[in-house]
Amino acid sequence: MRRRIPKKAPVQQPVIPITEEQNPPPIIEEEVMPFVLRHEDEIINYIKEKAIKETMKSLAPLLEKLEEAVKQQETAQVPDSIPPPPASSVMNYEEQLKQLQEASNAKVKEKEIKIMERMNKLNTRLGNIRI
Numbered sequence: 001m002r003r004r005i006p007k008k009a010p011v012q013q014p015v016i017p018i019t020e021e022q023n024p025p026p027i028i029e030e031e032v033m034p035f036v037l038r039h040e041d042e043i044i045n046y047i048k049e050k051a052i053k054e055t056m057k058s059l060a061p062l063l064e065k066l067e068e069a070v071k072q073q074e075t076a077q078v079p080d081s082i083p084p085p086p087a088s089s090v091m092n093y094e095e096q097l098k099q100l101q102e103a104s105n106a107k108v109k110e111k112e113i114k115i116m117e118r119m120n121k122l123n124t125r126l127g128n129i130r131i
Helices: 033-038 040-077 088-129
Strands: none
Touching: 040 088
């Protein structure tokens, strides 16, 4: 005897409304591409200048503090009648100066790393455009 296997009803898939796909505009059109390739050095220099300006803006407060510390040190050395400050305050000044220098060096290195990452991204983009 044969067993009858009931047929399964076909599963209906949900109806998905069909919409026209909107193609995003190309990032760099063919008309702009020769301009980019001709002015690659100018673009790189522009990015470098912007990065330097931003770095200088972030370092300006540290430089001002350093200048103030130098002025205070100079005014402390000028009067001869005042006894010299104890050695601990000189060390304190030197320690502060070292800390400020280390902080500024760290910030400069961070900015350089960011600049290098941006340059690498730009180079990869330009490499992809040429292909």
